[in-house]
Amino acid sequence: MNIIKPILMSALIAAGTNAFAQEFYTDSAFAAAVANGTRTTTGLPGNNYQTNFAHYNITADFRTIEGHLYGSETIKYDYNCGQGDLNSIVINLYRNVYKDGVTKHRHVDSRDKFKGVEIEKVQLVDNGRYTDLNITEYGTQIEAALPAPLTKGNSITLYIKWNTKIAAFSHIRGGKYNQDTWFVPYFYPQIAVYDDIYGWDRVQHSGNEEFYFENANYDVALTTDQYTAVWATGVLQNPEKVYSPTVLKKYREALSSGNITDIITKQDLEKHAVKSEKNIWKFHADSVPDFVFSCSASSQWTAKNFELAPGKRTTAAAVYRNPIFRDNVDLAETTITYLSHNRPGVTYPYPWMTLFEGSGGMEFPMMVNEDLDVLWDDMIFTTSHEITHTYFPFLTGINQNTYGFIDEGLTMFVPEYLQDSLTIIKNAISRSASYVSTVLGTTIERPVITPSYKMRELWPFTMSSYYTPQIGYNILEGILGRELMDKALHQFTSAWSRKHAHPYDFFYTLESVSGKDLKFFYQNWFANTGSADLGIKNVYRDDTTNYIIIENFGEKYVPALIKITYMNEATETIYQSAEMWRNGDRTCTIALPGPQISQVELLTEYIPDNDSQNNNFYIQK
Ligand SMILES: [Zn+2]
Numbered sequence: 001m002n003i004i005k006p007i008l009m010s011a012l013i014a015a016g017t018n019a020f021a022q023e024f025y026t027d028s029a030f031a032a033a034v035a036n037g038t039r040t041t042t043g044l045p046g047n048n049y050q051t052n053f054a055h056y057n058i059t060a061d062f063r064t065i066e067g068h069l070y071g072s073e074t075i076k077y078d079y080n081c082g083q084g085d086l087n088s089i090v091i092n093l094y095r096n097v098y099k100d101g102v103t104k105h106r107h108v109d110s111r112d113k114f115k116g117v118e119i120e121k122v123q124l125v126d127n128g129r130y131t132d133l134n135i136t137e138y139g140t141q142i143e144a145a146l147p148a149p150l151t152k153g154n155s156i157t158l159y160i161k162w163n164t165k166i167a168a169f170s171h172i173r174g175g176k177y178n179q180d181t182w183f184v185p186y187f188y189p190q191i192a193v194y195d196d197i198y199g200w201d202r203v204q205h206s207g208n209e210e211f212y213f214e215n216a217n218y219d220v221a222l223t224t225d226q227y228t229a230v231w232a233t234g235v236l237q238n239p240e241k242v243y244s245p246t247v248l249k250k251y252r253e254a255l256s257s258g259n260i261t262d263i264i265t266k267q268d269l270e271k272h273a274v275k276s277e278k279n280i281w282k283f284h285a286d287s288v289p290d291f292v293f294s295c296s297a298s299s300q301w302t303a304k305n306f307e308l309a310p311g312k313r314t315t316a317a318a319v320y321r322n323p324i325f326r327d328n329v330d331l332a333e334t335t336i337t338y339l340s341h342n343r344p345g346v347t348y349p350y351p352w353m354t355l356f357e358g359s360g361g362m363e364f365p366m367m368v369n370e371d372l373d374v375l376w377d378d379m380i381f382t383t384s385h386e387i388t389h390t391y392f393p394f395l396t397g398i399n400q401n402t403y404g405f406i407d408e409g410l411t412m413f414v415p416e417y418l419q420d421s422l423t424i425i426k427n428a429i430s431r432s433a434s435y436v437s438t439v440l441g442t443t444i445e446r447p448v449i450t451p452s453y454k455m456r457e458l459w460p461f462t463m464s465s466y467y468t469p470q471i472g473y474n475i476l477e478g479i480l481g482r483e484l485m486d487k488a489l490h491q492f493t494s495a496w497s498r499k500h501a502h503p504y505d506f507f508y509t510l511e512s513v514s515g516k517d518l519k520f521f522y523q524n525w526f527a528n529t530g531s532a533d534l535g536i537k538n539v540y541r542d543d544t545t546n547y548i549i550i551e552n553f554g555e556k557y558v559p560a561l562i563k564i565t566y567m568n569e570a571t572e573t574i575y576q577s578a579e580m581w582r583n584g585d586r587t588c589t590i591a592l593p594g595p596q597i598s599q600v601e602l603l604t605e606y607i608p609d610n611d612s613q614n615n616n617f618y619i620q621k
Contacts (some may be wrong), residue, residue, distance in 0.1 A: 008514040026221030038196040043509030050081040054216035087147035094186035106207030112167035120161040181296035208401035213289035232293035234285030264301035292364040320357040344493040397500035404452035410470025439529025487512040530555025535614025557581040565599040
């Protein structure tokens with residue numbers, strides 16, 4: 001299908017007389033941040049905007065047979081952003097979601113129910129002195145009380161010793177895939193985000209909603225056994241210490257040649273791809289919002305290093321047991337190139353992107369855990385979607401716990417043109433539009449801006465996070481046009497790079513880039529509920545001009561894609577953006593000079609529409 005997005009065509013609208021200005025729901029905490037000068041109403045960060053930052057030094061030992069991880073970490077935490085002094089530090093222990101008694105909104109396999117993260121020590125490190133801190137544990141977080149307040153502009157260093165069992169069977173974003181293959185996310189105690197709008201993020205992790213991360217530098221030394229190789233966020237610092245000579249040679253070739261290279265092949269696996277049974281893998285990552293790792297002694301590895309911009313290169317890689325997954329390296333390169341040069345047009349920020357054949361589709365900084373999709377179209381969708389998450393939430397620091405509709409919505413929307421140019425069978429927009437048609441105005445619908453952590457049921461959560469906002473961004477592109485939407489996405493992504501963007505920052509960016517007041521649509525689509533249903537009320541004509549009256553039978557402001565057939569059998573399709581509902585009118589009259597019309601039809605493949613009975617109008621000859 002060629003037209004995945006409507007071509008903008010002008011038609012004359014009979015202007016409504018109803019002067020009607022709609023406001024968008026105001027978040028008082030955001031308004032306070034604007035008053036404090038950390039946020040603005042232009043979509044750009046305020047002059048007083050700052051973020052906190054952490055430096056993690058983690059040493060961990062993963063026993064792959066028992067699936068247990070023993071670790072310790074030193075965290076230097078820079079407190080730059082906040083209101084007043086800090087008397088405590090909030091730390092996330094996401095793996096406590098597997099603990100009995102902790103609220104879960106995802107199914108946990110009974111074999112994975114264990115006692116969570118065991119915290120052996122939390123200490124303050126000051127000039128070589130270690131002082132135990134009092135900690136309070138609640139659900140998936142602990143709070144460590146500081147003996148003296150931490151004042152703004154200063155840092156503290158914490159030492160934490162911990163161990164945790166890794167869930168093998170539940171496959172919630174990670175797990176065990178065969179006797180030696182694991183994907184291990186969210187494994188270490190991680191300081192929660194403290195941002196300029198809400199302070200500490202105290203949202204408990206229940207398995208359903210996602211995450212909110214602070215940027216940090218990581219130095220991680222990870223020991224694994226069973227001759228496993230390790231892939232992780234960051235850049236490996238000691239390849240000569242961990243790979244067999246053959247694999248090391250191919251690893252170096254891959255990084256210097258620019259050719260697609262099979263670094264670990266089946267033959268390499270037969271005689272071990274790594275140096276010894278146990279190896280220490282050292283990774284470093286700069287300014288990333290999380291660290292994740294995977295390991296395997298039975299996975300192959302293919303990579304390609306390529307140029308992003310003069311002097312800037314990255315490496316796309318696939319780690320797989322099924323050779324079909326190898327082709328994902330090409331898809332990763334295509335996606336990264338598209339995101340860097342087209343939409344959002346911001347250079348891919350990391351030195352690696354490793355796609356790991358595991359389960360589901362889950363994004364991590366520089367890594368994706370992904371099912372093997374047998375259908376190539378599904379692989380295109382998942383791979384391009386997950387890599388787009390590099391920008392939303394990671395680069396722009398979005399709070400996924402609360403605002404899934406920004407990170408998932410944009411991740412559905414941004415790669416649409418790319419997906420459409422690559423796929424054969426499916427069209428991501430028409431599928432989403434049909435889901436949205438059936439859900440708007442029903443008991444499944446929630447206002448899109450409902451905080452993600454409050455939507456405990458999967459389907460309302462999925463609609464509000466993915467499909468409804470995706471269609472909303474398409475409708476906004478219909479109002480702005482492709483060029484302005486490109487400009488807005490680029491500006492938003494650049495301005496909020498390595499910061500924490502709020503949904504209002506995105507909404508204000510669209511307004512300032514386009515010069516349009518879009519609150520009428522924000523309120524209608526993102527804050528209100530109701531059905532979408534346009535119909536054709538009447539078509540009539542005077543001497544020279546046809547008039548088409550479109551009626552909005554629903555509550556939502558949707559655009560109209562109108563196919564017109566003339567008496568002379570010529571046809572044309574015109575697009576009327578949702579701007580026609582700006583004044584709150586229930587009908588819109590479109591004036592079309594030209595020959596007499598014989599039929600008018602509303603096309604709804606890409607536009608939600610609850611009732612197809614009122615979409616056709618025939619005129620007798
Ligand atoms: Zn996603």
